[in-house]
Amino acid sequence: MIEFHCVSKAYKGVKALDEVSFTVEAGSVTGFLGPNGAGKSTALRILTGLSRPTSGSATVFGRPYAELACPGRRVGTLLDAGALHPGRSGREVLTLGAMMLGLPRSRVEESQELVGLTGKEGRRAVGGYSLGMRQRLGIAHALLGRPEALILDEPANGLDPQGIQWMRGLLRSLADSGCAVLLSSHLLHEVEQVADQIVMIGRGRVLARGTVAEFARDGGLERTFLELTAQADRSAA
Numbered sequence: 001m002i003e004f005h006c007v008s009k010a011y012k013g014v015k016a017l018d019e020v021s022f023t024v025e026a027g028s029v030t031g032f033l034g035p036n037g038a039g040k041s042t043a044l045r046i047l048t049g050l051s052r053p054t055s056g057s058a059t060v061f062g063r064p065y066a067e068l069a070c071p072g073r074r075v076g077t078l079l080d081a082g083a084l085h086p087g088r089s090g091r092e093v094l095t096l097g098a099m100m101l102g103l104p105r106s107r108v109e110e111s112q113e114l115v116g117l118t119g120k121e122g123r124r125a126v127g128g129y130s131l132g133m134r135q136r137l138g139i140a141h142a143l144l145g146r147p148e149a150l151i152l153d154e155p156a157n158g159l160d161p162q163g164i165q166w167m168r169g170l171l172r173s174l175a176d177s178g179c180a181v182l183l184s185s186h187l188l189h190e191v192e193q194v195a196d197q198i199v200m201i202g203r204g205r206v207l208a209r210g211t212v213a214e215f216a217r218d219g220g221l222e223r224t225f226l227e228l229t230a231q232a233d234r235s236a237a
């Protein structure tokens, strides 16, 4: 459903991504794990048509995101919760999103409820939101069109432990209802709790892929992550 096929990206000769390939199936959560600067955001920006790969292709439902008919309805994205307009209320952000996607107003309340933003919070300007509230609003925005695929960049940033637990439950239930969920993170524990499959990236390259159970069996997620990222750093030095 989501597919990266040999995606490379170079910025002025520096390789941010190097032949990245993996897939995310419908009905599953894939954790895209990597240390700072590994290339996670670059990969997700390419997947959502915000950046062009130097070579290779990234597709959703078999096509580049920008070539999908009404991509915003089929693919929910949250790449930067900080980018929401600070002067608008949460409700306005969602109402504008629903209008742009041609969705009924009822989706605004439904999405707001889904992420636990109260009516009062929805009427406040986003500039006064905590980071956790922005993340919830960003997730509500991503879910407006009842998407079949969900792409989230570091969605747990700023969420408190209750918020993280809530998000896990939400992503699990979305995947169980058939959605393909791809979330990037550098928080191993958070990803381990929710993901079916893990793709580890370091220095722009896929270092390992497998199910959470496979990582647990083969030395543990944290140990594997630290070893492989250190190895990638050494070979890049």
Ligand SMILES: Nc1ncnc2c1ncn2[C@@H]1O[C@H](COP(=O)(O)OP(=O)(O)OP(=O)(O)O)[C@@H](O)[C@H]1O
Pocket (backbone or CB within 6 Å): 011, 015, 016, 034, 035, 036, 037, 038, 039, 040, 041, 042, 043, 186
């Ligand atoms: N617009 C850009 N111009 C030049 N280099 C860039 C640009 N965007 C990203 N990079 C570089 O590409 C590499 C990957 O960055 P990216 O932001 O994709 O990593 P990340 O895994 O999302 O990191 P983080 O967890 O810190 O957000 C880094 O070395 C970064 O400096």
